[in-house]
Amino acid sequence: MKLFYALLAVLFLFSFAGGAEKSCVTSECHKDMKDYKVIHAPVDDDCLTCHEKTGDHKFTKIANINEHCNECHDDQTDKKNVHDAVSSGDCTDCHFSHGGDYKAFLKHKRIDKVCFDCHDEDPMNKKFVHGPNASGNCSLCHESHSSNNKFLLVEPMKVICTRCHSDKDFSGADQKMHSPMKEGCSKCHSPHSSGHEFQLIADREKLCSECHKKITDKVDSVKFKHAVVNENKKCYNCHDAHGSLYDNNLKISPLKLCLNCHDKKLIGTDGKDYNIFKIVNRNKFKHGPIKDGNCTGCHDPHGSDFYMILKDEFPKEFYTAYEEKKYASCFECHESKLAKVERTVALTNFRDGDWNLHYVHVNMTKGRTCRACHEIHASNLPKHIRKETPFGKWSLPVGFEKTKTGGSCAPGCHKEYSYDRNKKVKGL
Numbered sequence: 001m002k003l004f005y006a007l008l009a010v011l012f013l014f015s016f017a018g019g020a021e022k023s024c025v026t027s028e029c030h031k032d033m034k035d036y037k038v039i040h041a042p043v044d045d046d047c048l049t050c051h052e053k054t055g056d057h058k059f060t061k062i063a064n065i066n067e068h069c070n071e072c073h074d075d076q077t078d079k080k081n082v083h084d085a086v087s088s089g090d091c092t093d094c095h096f097s098h099g100g101d102y103k104a105f106l107k108h109k110r111i112d113k114v115c116f117d118c119h120d121e122d123p124m125n126k127k128f129v130h131g132p133n134a135s136g137n138c139s140l141c142h143e144s145h146s147s148n149n150k151f152l153l154v155e156p157m158k159v160i161c162t163r164c165h166s167d168k169d170f171s172g173a174d175q176k177m178h179s180p181m182k183e184g185c186s187k188c189h190s191p192h193s194s195g196h197e198f199q200l201i202a203d204r205e206k207l208c209s210e211c212h213k214k215i216t217d218k219v220d221s222v223k224f225k226h227a228v229v230n231e232n233k234k235c236y237n238c239h240d241a242h243g244s245l246y247d248n249n250l251k252i253s254p255l256k257l258c259l260n261c262h263d264k265k266l267i268g269t270d271g272k273d274y275n276i277f278k279i280v281n282r283n284k285f286k287h288g289p290i291k292d293g294n295c296t297g298c299h300d301p302h303g304s305d306f307y308m309i310l311k312d313e314f315p316k317e318f319y320t321a322y323e324e325k326k327y328a329s330c331f332e333c334h335e336s337k338l339a340k341v342e343r344t345v346a347l348t349n350f351r352d353g354d355w356n357l358h359y360v361h362v363n364m365t366k367g368r369t370c371r372a373c374h375e376i377h378a379s380n381l382p383k384h385i386r387k388e389t390p391f392g393k394w395s396l397p398v399g400f401e402k403t404k405t406g407g408s409c410a411p412g413c414h415k416e417y418s419y420d421r422n423k424k425v426k427g428l
Contacts, residue, residue, distance in 0.1 A: 038099055050097075069091045076146060081147050082145070083143070128195070128198070140154075141191065175244070176244050205234060224309045285383070313327070314329040330370055349421060361373070406420035
């Protein structure tokens with residue numbers, strides 16, 4: 001009985017197969033079409049979807065392949081920019097018509113190999129290769145058929161880049177984006193590969209000068225050179241190439257950035273350590289630019305023709321004959337009349353009656369410079385008065401004492417003198 005049912009099943013299957021309608025791909029001629037791992041839907045359905053029969057096993061040649069493909073795939077060419085391989089009129093440049101062993105019937109397993117049938121492979125094979133190129137997947141960044149973006153990009157360039165490099169995205173309202181980033185990363189980076197680290201189009205040290213030539217020319221020509229800029233020629237010591245929370249794309253706040261380097265010993269001629277980091281952080285009264293957190297109020301961060309890379313003139317010597325231009329750096333903020341007016345009742349509180357004591361100290365042939373009495377960065381005494389002043393190999397005590405209407409000092413350069421704004425001290 002079991003043998004009977006088995007024979008009956010074989011006869012049923014044979015009769016069904018014999019009655020089935022044969023197609024092109026089940027015939028001896030085109031049966032290999034079924035061997036593809038991925039088969040084009042019309043092949044599995046009806047060859048006449050694409051081919052027009054004109055006789056017994058005769059078909060018209062497809063005249064315009066793209067137009068024919070677009071009858072089903074009309075969403076592939078509806079964007080502003082169309083790939084040349086598509087607009088040239090032959091989808092079979094990249095795809096097999098009937099099926100294939102790879103996704104979308106592509107002719108090669110790696111997408112970049114398909115692209116290299118037309119595009120030059122050399123720009124993709126330099127020392128530093130961008131990740132998507134190394135993986136061979138051009139479609140991570142580019143559309144294959146059409147796009148509304150330049151270079152057939154899947155999205156605007158800066159959007160694509162920051163999808164992966166989110167830490168370089170400084171497009172937030174409270175952030176400062178480096179201007180090339182607004183246009184796209186390719187102004188500095190090659191999107192495919194480069195002979196320079198980070199796929200830069202040139203050496204980092206030279207790349208900045210392409211836009212900032214005035215600054216790099218200045219760095220090379222100034223008399224007093226800022227070591228971090230001149231010796232290393234590495235702008236990224238201080239600046240972030242992509243963006244920042246701070247002006248000029250500084251990596252951190254200006255004061256902290258400067259103190260990161262200026263926290264070392266700075267030995268004066270008197271042998272004492274004038275470490276700027278310690279001076280700024282340990283003293284109560286800070287000079288205006290320091291209080292504002294910006295050293296560039298006085299100093300040029302790239303280099304200067306003036307002593308201590310100041311933005312303008314200031315005497316290097318302890319004593320100097322008075323000239324207004326010598327104090328141009330100070331007079332950017334402070335009133336120049338402080339050193340020019342001998343009598344005043346309003347210009348300054350440092351006076352004996354109406355006698356301007358700034359004038360007395362500065363405006364002479366052997367005038368004292370501002371830093372003889374004032375600490376440039378910070379002090380624990382009002383008006384940034386020094387506790388000691390460097391003089392050659394010595395540190396002279398200033399001995400300043402403040403009163404409600406004046407004060408006194410007993411420095412190493414003269415005996416103790418007092419002054420009073422309301423009532424002139426006799427004998428002075």
